[in-house]
Amino acid sequence: MGATPLQVNEIDAGGHPVVLGDDALKQLDHTLSRAGHTSLFVLGDENTLRHCLPELLAHVPALRQARTISVQSGERAKDIAVCSDIWGHLTKEAADRDAILVCLGGGVISDLGGFVAGTYKRGIRWVVVPTSLIGMVDAAIGGKTGVDLGGVKNLVGVFHDPIGVYVHIPFLRSLGKRDLLNGLAEMIKHGLVRDAAHWKAICKAPLHDLKALNELVQRSAAIKAEVVKLDPREKDLRKVLNFGHTIGHGLEAHSWESPQRMLLHGEAVAIGMICEAWLSFREGFLERDLYELIAKQLMGLYKPYQYHSAEHHRMVELMRNDKKNKGGEFRFTMLTGIGSAKVDVPISALQVQAALEHYRLLIRNGAQV
Ligand SMILES: NC(=O)c1ccc[n+]([C@@H]2O[C@H](COP(=O)([O-])OP(=O)(O)OC[C@H]3O[C@@H](n4cnc5c(N)ncnc54)[C@H](O)[C@@H]3O)[C@@H](O)[C@H]2O)c1
Numbered sequence: 001m002g003a004t005p006l007q008v009n010e011i012d013a014g015g016h017p018v019v020l021g022d023d024a025l026k027q028l029d030h031t032l033s034r035a036g037h038t039s040l041f042v043l044g045d046e047n048t049l050r051h052c053l054p055e056l057l058a059h060v061p062a063l064r065q066a067r068t069i070s071v072q073s074g075e076r077a078k079d080i081a082v083c084s085d086i087w088g089h090l091t092k093e094a095a096d097r098d099a100i101l102v103c104l105g106g107g108v109i110s111d112l113g114g115f116v117a118g119t120y121k122r123g124i125r126w127v128v129v130p131t132s133l134i135g136m137v138d139a140a141i142g143g144k145t146g147v148d149l150g151g152v153k154n155l156v157g158v159f160h161d162p163i164g165v166y167v168h169i170p171f172l173r174s175l176g177k178r179d180l181l182n183g184l185a186e187m188i189k190h191g192l193v194r195d196a197a198h199w200k201a202i203c204k205a206p207l208h209d210l211k212a213l214n215e216l217v218q219r220s221a222a223i224k225a226e227v228v229k230l231d232p233r234e235k236d237l238r239k240v241l242n243f244g245h246t247i248g249h250g251l252e253a254h255s256w257e258s259p260q261r262m263l264l265h266g267e268a269v270a271i272g273m274i275c276e277a278w279l280s281f282r283e284g285f286l287e288r289d290l291y292e293l294i295a296k297q298l299m300g301l302y303k304p305y306q307y308h309s310a311e312h313h314r315m316v317e318l319m320r321n322d323k324k325n326k327g328g329e330f331r332f333t334m335l336t337g338i339g340s341a342k343v344d345v346p347i348s349a350l351q352v353q354a355a356l357e358h359y360r361l362l363i364r365n366g367a368q369v
């Protein structure tokens with residue numbers, strides 16, 4: 001009798017596969033068993049090690065000898081001092097160039113772990129097992145890794161493809177509603193820039209129903225993988241995925257300066273998408289009714305972020321270091337419809353401020369789009 005075929009759906013993201021389906025972790029076990037490594041490490045934070053590691057070890061016997069490295073949860077772990085600790089830990093454990101680092105966590109763990117793996121001894125192999133929704137549909141896919149520096153998002157990083165991304169949907173069971181909505185923002189983005197039908201399906205997404213969410217995760221992961229495959233080094237097409245992120249990253253970094261109103265990445269991107277959809281309309285790329293539809297949907301899902309006009313200047317300053325800018329000029333991804341976008345559109349600081357003011361008034365006036 002032959003072995004039963006694994007129930008997996010493998011998507012090609014160019015530099016690595018994204019493996020989804022009931023047996024994704026079994027496939028990881030096969031891959032690790034044949035990887036010819038000298039040592040294995042699992043990197044996670046206190047939440048992912050508590051909620052997900054036991055299930056991972058149950059499905060992946062090849063990892064039972066692995067040593068675990070724990071960092072504190074949250075964006076603050078994307079820091080060069082934390083990298084230094086992990087590099088030190090790997091050295092102490094005599095990890096050589098045939099060691100493999102398995103990143104078990106959300107986008108913070110894959111961004112941080114991928115960067116550590118991409119730089120330790122000029123690059124060791126790594127694997128991602130995403131545990132948050134954002135990780136499964138976006139952050140884990142595409143080999144973009146990095147950490148924050150001086151209050152600026154993702155300032156230091158490398159492209160370093162993992163061996164593979166292994167998506168196990170049941171890990172989402174221990175996520176709260178806020179973290180699910182956080183991931184939903186990136187899925188909304190995928191629909192807005194590439195696939196109108198996906199956007200429509202997401203608008204009705206039952207967050208509590210993992211079975212229904214499963215299909216949407218597969219589609220979002222496929223959109224991300226397809227874009228990354230066509231443009232791995234973000235020369236052109238991959239920039240569509242930055243929709244909502246120029247203003248979003250500025251707002252996210254701005255929120256770190258007053259911890260009582262800290263925004264999660266997806267929450268900041270959701271507001272960024274409202275502002276950038278408005279800019280798309282003002283610049284003549286997007287019809288007004290489509291902008292209104294998008295803003296209404298996002299306003300209904302995400303809590304408002306309050307600020308004064310006097311803070312626009314600081315927000316714009318935080319956006320200036322964005323890697324997408326060219327020669328000191330802002331470059332934005334603009335929507336041209338629901339499901340299509342145009343990249344590299346020059347936008348002035350004044351226009352960005354107008355978008356921030358538009359959003360400020362929008363929430364002050366009780367979300368009358
Ligand atoms: N590299 C990329 O292409 C890319 C794309 C999108 C986002 N990102 C980055 O991803 C980060 C945001 O991702 P995130 O929201 O996943 O961050 P995260 O890793 O901080 O996870 C969010 C929270 O959920 C917890 N968590 C994760 N999985 C859990 C589980 N299964 N059960 C219980 N708790 C769990 C974590 O401990 C953390 O507290 C940002 O830093 C963003 O810049 C990167």
Ligand SMILES: [Zn+2]
Nearest residue numbers: 186245265269
């Ligand atoms: Zn993002």
